[in-house]
Amino acid sequence: MNTPVFLEKLRSVVGPAYVLTEGDLTGYELDWRKRERGKALAVVKPSSTEQVAQVVLACAQAGVSIVPQGGNTGMVVGSTPDASGTQVVLSLTRMNAIRALDADNLTITVEAGCVLQNLQEACEKAGFLFPLSLASEGSCTIGGNLGTNAGGTQVVRFGNTRELCLGLEVVTAQGEVWSGLTGLRKDNTGYDLRHLFIGSEGTLGVITAATMRLYPSPKAQLTAFAVLPSLQDAVTLLGLAHQHLSAGLTGFEVMGQFALGLVKKHFPDQRVPFDGTSPYCVVLENSDSESMEHARTQLERLLEVAMENGCVSDAVVAESLAQARALWHIRESIPLAQAQEGLNIKHDISIAVSRIPEFVGLADAALAKAFPGVRLVNYGHLGDGNLHYNVQAPLGADAEAFLRDQEAPINAVVYALVDVFNGSISAEHGIGSLKRDTLTKHKSPVALGLMRSIKSALDPQNLFNPGRMLSSSAALDS
Numbered sequence: 254m255n256t257p258v259f260l261e262k263l264r265s266v267v268g269p270a271y272v273l274t275e276g277d278l279t280g281y282e283l284d285w286r287k288r289e290r291g292k293a294l295a296v297v298k299p300s301s302t303e304q305v306a307q308v309v310l311a312c313a314q315a316g317v318s319i320v321p322q323g324g325n326t327g328m329v330v331g332s333t334p335d336a337s338g339t340q341v342v343l344s345l346t347r348m349n350a351i352r353a354l355d356a357d358n359l360t361i362t363v364e365a366g367c368v369l370q371n372l373q374e375a376c377e378k379a380g381f382l383f384p385l386s387l388a389s390e391g392s393c394t395i396g397g398n399l400g401t402n403a404g405g406t407q408v409v410r411f412g413n414t415r416e417l418c419l420g421l422e423v424v425t426a427q428g429e430v431w432s433g434l435t436g437l438r439k440d441n442t443g444y445d446l447r448h449l450f451i452g453s454e455g456t457l458g459v460i461t462a463a464t465m466r467l468y469p470s471p472k473a474q475l476t477a478f479a480v481l482p483s484l485q486d487a488v489t490l491l492g493l494a495h496q497h498l499s500a501g502l503t504g505f506e507v508m509g510q511f512a513l514g515l516v517k518k519h520f521p522d523q524r525v526p527f528d529g530t531s532p533y534c535v536v537l538e539n540s541d542s543e544s545m546e547h548a549r550t551q552l553e554r555l556l557e558v559a560m561e562n563g564c565v566s567d568a569v570v571a572e573s574l575a576q577a578r579a580l581w582h583i584r585e586s587i588p589l590a591q592a593q594e595g596l597n598i599k600h601d602i603s604i605a606v607s608r609i610p611e612f613v614g615l616a617d618a619a620l621a622k623a624f625p626g627v628r629l630v631n632y633g634h635l636g637d638g639n640l641h642y643n644v645q646a647p648l649g650a651d652a653e654a655f656l657r658d659q660e661a662p663i664n665a666v667v668y669a670l671v672d673v674f675n676g677s678i679s680a681e682h683g684i685g686s687l688k689r690d691t692l693t694k695h696k697s698p699v700a701l702g703l704m705r706s707i708k709s710a711l712d713p714q715n716l717f718n719p720g721r722m723l724s725s726s727a728a729l730d731s
């Protein structure tokens with residue numbers, strides 16, 4: 254390949270200002286967790302679907318692989334280039350328009366680079382709720398959310414990003430545009446292609462736009478923060494919350510005391526309620542279509558029953574929107590507090606809700622025995638059976654050396670148990686390059702074979718995000 258000619262071609266497609274090859278490219282080349290620093294041949298920033306198609310064609314002709322990128326907030330090193338200096342980062346951030354809102358169809362059509370928070374705000378302004386909610390929502394994009402099939406804190410009621418999507422527009426590896434922005438709720442005309450691209454982590458095509466579901470804005474939202482004697486009590490509370498709040502239960506997050514301690518340590522301005530002696534706390538949300546009064550009566554009744562039952566030892570209900578935000582902010586600050594504490598090992602696992610306490614009991618004991626001093630940062634989306642069962646190096650240890658020497662053996666212990674419990678090694682963050690080799694050990698050979706067949710059928714040149722999710726060679730030799 255003649256690199257100057259190739260770069261000139263890209264410049265002619267998107268404009269010279271939008272082909273970045275020099276200056277500080279850290280934001281595009283370093284992943285959010287600072288696990289790997291790559292090197293891009295260029296960062297290309299198209300402004301239209303047509304430009305994306307032309308960039309893909311130019312890359313295909315030159316044999317240059319493409320790493321689609323949104324907000325670069327991914328957790329598994331999937332949106333940054335490798336270290337070869339030969340890959341193009343295709344940043345969608347200039348494609349951020351809201352194309353249409355169909356109030357009667359309860360849908361919104363939006364370009365892939367739209368920042369999630371901007372989408373939420375636009376929907377709210379129009380009187381609707383777009384319920385995807387992540388702590389990274391100020392930076393992540395709807396394209397990245399679809400690419401990872403992101404979860405977040407409202408999944409217990411509304412499902413993952415997949416459940417919120419009714420149609421996609423995608424540029425294929427052949428540089429063609431698949432326009433699937435129908436907004437239909439029912440369509441059984443063959444394979445549902447949308448679901449192939451959702452969660453494919455940029456390995457099958459570039460999502461350029463999407464039609465997403467909207468919901469009516471709730472009349473009231475009420476948040477409570479509860480203290481619990483054990484993780485089993487959190488499971489009991491979840492069952493009671495489903496019974497008492499039904500579809501009003503829009504959030505149910507559990508937080509281990511050590512995780513909350515990290516928030517107190519690194520963000521002392523945040524006021525974590527209660528004294529910090531109970532092993533677990535829960536933040537839960539009731540959304541109501543009637544009134545605040547109705548929401549409060551329901552939530553207070555739930556907490557009364559839970560206290561009688563003994564699964565909740567104390568609780569506070571937010572008195573204002575500001576208080577509710579502050580309670581959620583505590584939960585959402587845990588990943589940031591962990592990052593401040595140092596490099597760490599993340600396990601984004603899912604297990605049947607009913608078996609989570611047993612899993613955690615066994616995993617805590619196994620890790621404490623095999624890796625004395627490790628600090629377990631356990632929290633997550635209990636309502637979805639999804640735990641962030643994370644591990645921080647022992648106090649005073651060199652975190653980089655700890656990860657180098659202990660990450661693989663620690664993962665082996667945790668994932669072996671996940672298998673015993675028929676769980677998943679990735680509930681919402683995806684595979685990227687960090688979990689690629691782990692995936693081959695925990696996914697069935699039949700499933701892996703089907704994934705490879707799909708990859709080689711849609712992307713025979715292995716153009717899109719090679720080496721992510723599937724290894725480069727394995728992706729093509731099915």
Ligand code: FAD
Nearest residue numbers: 323324325326327331332394396397398400404405455460
């Ligand atoms: P990127 O990081 O840029 O990309 C992620 C993947 O999607 C990559 O493989 C990339 O190639 C691909 N991709 C990006 N755009 C496109 C596109 N247009 N077409 C095709 N592929 C594309 N995740 C959760 O699921 N739940 C959480 O609660 C959550 N909380 C978080 C909290 C914090 C503080 C942080 C930093 C991250 C959190 N995440 C969470 C992880 C992350 O925010 C999500 O994975 C998010 O969906 C990534 O969006 P992004 O735009 O940053 O994508």
Ligand code: 2HG
Nearest residue numbers: 388585588599633641643
């Ligand atoms: C969350 O739920 C995110 O806060 C991040 O998915 C989880 O950092 C993590 O492990």
Ligand code: ZN
Nearest residue numbers: 405634641681
């Ligand atoms: Zn999460």
